[in-house]
Amino acid sequence: MNNCAVICEYNPFHSGHKYQIEHIRELSVDRIFCIMSGSFIQSAMPAFCDKSLRAECAVACGADAVIELPTVFCTASAHAFAEGGLRIVKDICGIRYLAMGATAEKSDILRIAEVKINHADEFEKRRKDFLRCGKSYNFATVSALCEIVSLEYPEHSTSVEKIFTDPNNILCIEYIEAINKFAPNIEPLIIPRLGTAYNDRSRHGVNISATAIRSAESDGDFDSVSDYIPHGFEKIKKWRAAYAPNIDAYKKILMYAVKTMPEEQISALRHSAHGMEFLIKKAARIADLDILLNSEDCKKYGKKRLMRLFYDAAVGINKNITGNKFVTRLLSCKKDFDFTALPQFVLSDNASIKSSANSDAEIRSVLETDERATALFNTVCGIDGDYYNYSLIKV
Numbered sequence: 001m002n003n004c005a006v007i008c009e010y011n012p013f014h015s016g017h018k019y020q021i022e023h024i025r026e027l028s029v030d031r032i033f034c035i036m037s038g039s040f041i042q043s044a045m046p047a048f049c050d051k052s053l054r055a056e057c058a059v060a061c062g063a064d065a066v067i068e069l070p071t072v073f074c075t076a077s078a079h080a081f082a083e084g085g086l087r088i089v090k091d092i093c094g095i096r097y098l099a100m101g102a103t104a105e106k107s108d109i110l111r112i113a114e115v116k117i118n119h120a121d122e123f124e125k126r127r128k129d130f131l132r133c134g135k136s137y138n139f140a141t142v143s144a145l146c147e148i149v150s151l152e153y154p155e156h157s158t159s160v161e162k163i164f165t166d167p168n169n170i171l172c173i174e175y176i177e178a179i180n181k182f183a184p185n186i187e188p189l190i191i192p193r194l195g196t197a198y199n200d201r202s203r204h205g206v207n208i209s210a211t212a213i214r215s216a217e218s219d220g221d222f223d224s225v226s227d228y229i230p231h232g233f234e235k236i237k238k239w240r241a242a243y244a245p246n247i248d249a250y251k252k253i254l255m256y257a258v259k260t261m262p263e264e265q266i267s268a269l270r271h272s273a274h275g276m277e278f279l280i281k282k283a284a285r286i287a288d289l290d291i292l293l294n295s296e297d298c299k300k301y302g303k304k305r306l307m308r309l310f311y312d313a314a315v316g317i318n319k320n321i322t323g324n325k326f327v328t329r330l331l332s333c334k335k336d337f338d339f340t341a342l343p344q345f346v347l348s349d350n351a352s353i354k355s356s357a358n359s360d361a362e363i364r365s366v367l368e369t370d371e372r373a374t375a376l377f378n379t380v381c382g383i384d385g386d387y388y389n390y391s392l393i394k395v
């Protein structure tokens with residue numbers, strides 16, 4: 001077998017994603033497996049549209065199967081996001097490649113990943129030194145890497161700071177680390193991003209970003225980007241008209257979760273650090289989440305980490321759950337798909353999912369977070385049903 005995997009969000013699926021799949025196909029791979037975020041994405045925000053639509057688009061545009069990445073991983077930091085994806089990828093039959101998009105040079109990506117892998121202890125020591133000086137987590141990470149890269153590769157002018165401004169590059173580095181940890185036989189396939197940058201809002205060019213597509217819709221100009229959505233544009237447009245998440249309501253739910261949670265429970269949350277619970281409880285006296293995230297007290301931790309922490313509070317994700325066994329769902333596949341290629345923990349029917357959870361407490365604890373995440377998503381979207389109102393989509 002000569003299969004390829006992609007860890008993704010498809011928020012929404014656009015022409016740049018189709019380009020990546022077509023690029024993979026040029027390698028004459030047998031199958032392409034996408035490991036995709038479910039109802040929420042890595043920033044801990046609700047997905048642009050339902051996971052069924054996003055999965056259908058991917059298969060219609062060339063993927064063979066789309067597997068859901070459980071919420072304990074898809075709403076996590078880049079490191080945990082990558083590791084969660086690799087825990088699924090490593091057990092899929094015949095995976096040779098893990099494809100990933102980047103804006104930086106392949107050599108620079110590999111160089112930084114090598115430093116993080118082979119100098120992990122030194123990297124952690126230097127990062128902690130910066131954190132003790134009161135620097136933010138992101139600043140400490142980049143500064144520690146800059147120091148080690150300059151020592152190990154003095155002849156190269158790798159700009160770690162520039163590379164780390166693009167989330168695609170950061171994820172590439174984390175994917176390579178996760179490959180080294182879980183599946184060193186898999187080859188990283190780094191594909192240059194074609195078109196605008198990750199957060200570029202420009203609505204013109206060969207490919208545009210998902211950010212540009214989402215901003216066009218919020219501006220009431222969704223039709224202007226229809227050419228960049230290669231499948232299901234009218235379905236997505238109809239879904240957004242009926243069920244677009246109420247972001248104001250969502251943020252109020254997150255605030256309520258933190259305001260009513262005792263400090264000791266905040267300290268146990270997945271994205272909590274030592275002493276963070278006291279700052280959060282103090283800051284949570286502010287009514288507006290956006291004002292809180294921009295407050296002086298919270299600057300050290302960064303907005304994305306704080307959003308994930310607030311999400312953890314709302315959905316109930318603690319530190320001790322991320323290493324647990326889990327089952328997950330096959331969201332969509334081609335009509336002639338060979339199910340024997342899937343790991344035993346990737347299931348396609350609700351009865352099997354429930355049975356697995358009932359027989360194992362670890363699996364049940366992870367699945368319950370998916371159930372709560374679906375309940376939260378459906379609430380802010382005004383959708384009936386729960387996690388089990390889902391049937392496999394064959395394209």
